[in-house]
Amino acid sequence: MSFAGGIGNEAPLKRREFVKIMAGALSATILLPAAARALSFSKSPVATNRLRPPGAVPEEIFAGKCIRCGRCVEVCPYRSITLLDVRAGVFAGTPIIAAEEIPCYLCMKCVEVCPTGTLLKIRQEETRMGIAIVNKHICYTWQSLTICRTCFDVCPYKEKAITLDQLRPVVVEDQCVGCGICTHACPVSSEDGKKAVNIEPIHAWERVQW
Amino acid sequence: MVEKGRARIHRIRLLVLSGAFLLILGNPFLNFYLQINFVQGWYQSFGIGNLWFVSPLEGLESLLVAKQIFLPTLMGMLIPICLAALLGSVYCSWLCPISFFHELLDFLRKKVTGRKFLKDRLILPRRILWYVLIGEILLSLVLAAPVFVFLSPPGLVGREIMIAVFFHTLALEGVIVLLVLVMNLVTRRFFCRYFCPLGATLNVIGAKRKMRVIQDKEICTDCGMCDHSCPLGLTPSMGMAESVYCWNCGECTTVCKPGALEYHWVRKGDAGSVKESLPTAPSSSDPHQ
Incomplete structure (x- = not known):
């Protein structure tokens, strides 16, 4: 992903792609652990003894x-x-x-x-x-x-x-x-x-x- | 005489706040060391013998999430709801342990900085309060677990005291209380103003409250002291003490030199009929000038 190279007409497309990938990565890093945490977040503490x-x-x-x-x-x-x-x-x-x-x-x-x-x-x-x-x-x-x-x-x-x-x-x-x-x-x-x-x-x- | 009587409201409120705090501070000691179980709990649910109080929002969440009617919960909510319907959210300003800490913090701040009033640095739209209340109830229903009951700052104060006395440790979630107190140094009562769902509930219940601080425009000298004094940042000089957001702490009546702001018992629920309403300030001093 060479972002700096985008000049002229190609720049908006590349930027859009970049934003998409970044948004995906960001939401993945936030949402996946959150989902994993949510599972333990609602896990009952009741167990043996x-x-x-x-x-x-x-x-x-x-x-x-x-x-x-x-x-x-x-x-x-x-x-x-x-x-x-x-x-x-x-x-x-x-x-x-x-x-x-x-x-x-x-x-x-x-x-x-x-x-x-x-x-x-x-x-x-x-x-x-x-x-x-x-x-x-x-x-x-x-x-x-x-x-x-x-x-x-x-x-x-x-x-x-x-x-x-x-x-x-x-x-x-x-x-x-x-x-x-x-x-x-x-x-x-x-x-x-x-x-x-x-x-x-x-x-x-x-x-x-x- | 009148001024003395009004200054008394402030002092009585601080006394009531301290008493309410001492009650939940001392009660775990009574329970733990002397095994006196007559009084239990704190302001989420408070039991004095067979007289039970249940906080309206917590009780509502419990009933909504469990989808079962449990009569003792409803009965326990009755007295707080009646209190809020008649007197407004006096719980917040007269009883809440967080309010006690806020007053304590304000007192220390005045001692340190020497400035009487703090300028509110972070101001948000007040209607956030309603979004927080609705969002909180929706989130509770989605999670099928009440959210406010284990993250409410007033409840946390009681729980931390109890955990400290009973298990000689502190729970991690007490950080929330510290956060709320730190925000009070940025904007007075920041949490109470914008984010307390319990306060919002009590405001809704007390929207048509009987006891209101009503401004007498003929006496008012537009000095603006009341606007400075209001811990919630309301403007009583423009009649905002009668809005749903007012928690009837009476600070504005204390600072009002001419006595334009007074507690009134509104008879017919219409705020305009000031002349017909009877002044019943808790100080019970002579209301006439």
């Missing part, structure tokens, strides 16, 4: 409903609920619980104060923050290394949500509230920081009935 507080609406509308008033964080007596910052994109300012750090102890204070119905008023046993999944490959009891029943002992719905099958822990899926107390208590950690029992927030991905 990263849970929404009790009564949360599905992730599909969570960012839309929550007005980031932080009242659930302020009333949480265990400091389980933390706030996300702008690195979470549009989810900045929404509440999240890191189950392996501080789990939810199901005091149900946060659902009382939510002004937008993002956390719906539900009872303790109706809470479905996720489902505990026992990783049988690293659980000491399932591996017959020792007899550990820490998760069973700490479970607030003992004998209902976690039962023992020949002293090995088994999660009853329709009873588990997903509070993460078992994850917090589990003494086994794998290399990626996960425990032998983890909470999978499968209910967060339900579709909304309009």
